[in-house]
Amino acid sequence: MRWDAADAEAVLERIWDLHDRLSDAILTVSTTHFLPAPPPPRPSACARAGGRNGCVFVKGRRGGGGFGEEDGGGSALAAAAGAMAEARSLHAIRTALEDLEDHLEFLHTVQSQQLAERDAAVARLEQSRLVLATRLAEHQGKKYRVIEEALAFVGEVSDKSRFISPEDVRATQCQSGEDPVDNGGNVASSCIRKQNSTYGIQEEN
Numbered sequence: 637m638r639w640d641a642a643d644a645e646a647v648l649e650r651i652w653d654l655h656d657r658l659s660d661a662i663l664t665v666s667t668t669h670f671l672p673a674p675p676p677p678r679p680s681a682c683a684r685a686g687g688r689n690g691c692v693f694v695k696g697r698r699g700g701g702g703f704g705e706e707d708g709g710g711s712a713l714a715a716a717a718g719a720m721a722e723a724r725s726l727h728a729i730r731t732a733l734e735d736l737e738d739h740l741e742f743l744h745t746v747q748s749q750q751l752a753e754r755d756a757a758v759a760r761l762e763q764s765r766l767v768l769a770t771r772l773a774e775h776q777g778k779k780y781r782v783i784e785e786a787l788a789f790v791g792e793v794s795d796k797s798r799f800i801s802p803e804d805v806r807a808t809q810c811q812s813g814e815d816p817v818d819n820g821g822n823v824a825s826s827c828i829r830k831q832n833s834t835y836g837i838q839e840e841n
Contacts, residue, residue, distance in 0.1 A: 644744040651737045658730040665723045765790050 769790045775783055 644740065647740060648737065651733060651740070655730060655733055655737070658726055658733065662723055662726045662730065665719055665726065668719070 769787070772783055772787045772790070
């Protein structure tokens with residue numbers, strides 16, 4: 637499976653959205669069940685006020701956020717245990733989502749590196765083909781038949797300065813579906829010639 641840049645970015649954005657919503661859910665559970673309640677006013681202040689001025693004591697609730705003895709304990713502890721289990725489950729889901737994000741980013745990085753390495757290899761291949769074609773064209777000795785066959789194989793080049801750099805190579809994969817090795821065991825030039833049209837290299841055939 638190959639992800640292009642647009643697919644990877646779309647999936648990552650979806651993962652980030654899910655991550656934020658899971659974090660919100662964890663925060664909601666935490667603030668609802670585990671944050672301590674504000675302590676009640678000091679008894680001395682309310683005693684001096686005669687129980688007036690808005691001093692209210694909550695029955696069964698202590699100042700540290702714990703559960704009072706008159707609460708019965710059972711239902712409160714069960715609710716706390718359920719909330720703890722829910723928070724742990726949400727945290728585990730978020731951790732798994734983060735792991736998925738890390739692997740997706742790693743896969744995208746590896747594929748980008750492979751694409752750059754492939755493009756550089758294709759550029760070096762084309763450069764070596766041009767060098768060979770130039771050497772064949774510059775041969776001043778006897779016109780051996782093998783020279784002619786080699787020229788026909790790699791194609792003639794009129795301008796030896798028109799080399800291609802790895803930075804200029806983009807999307808050079810040959811899609812002809814032909815076998816890159818001919819009957820004689822040599823690398824076929826059909827794929828390379830098709831790539832040349834992408835690079836904009838003018839050849840003499």
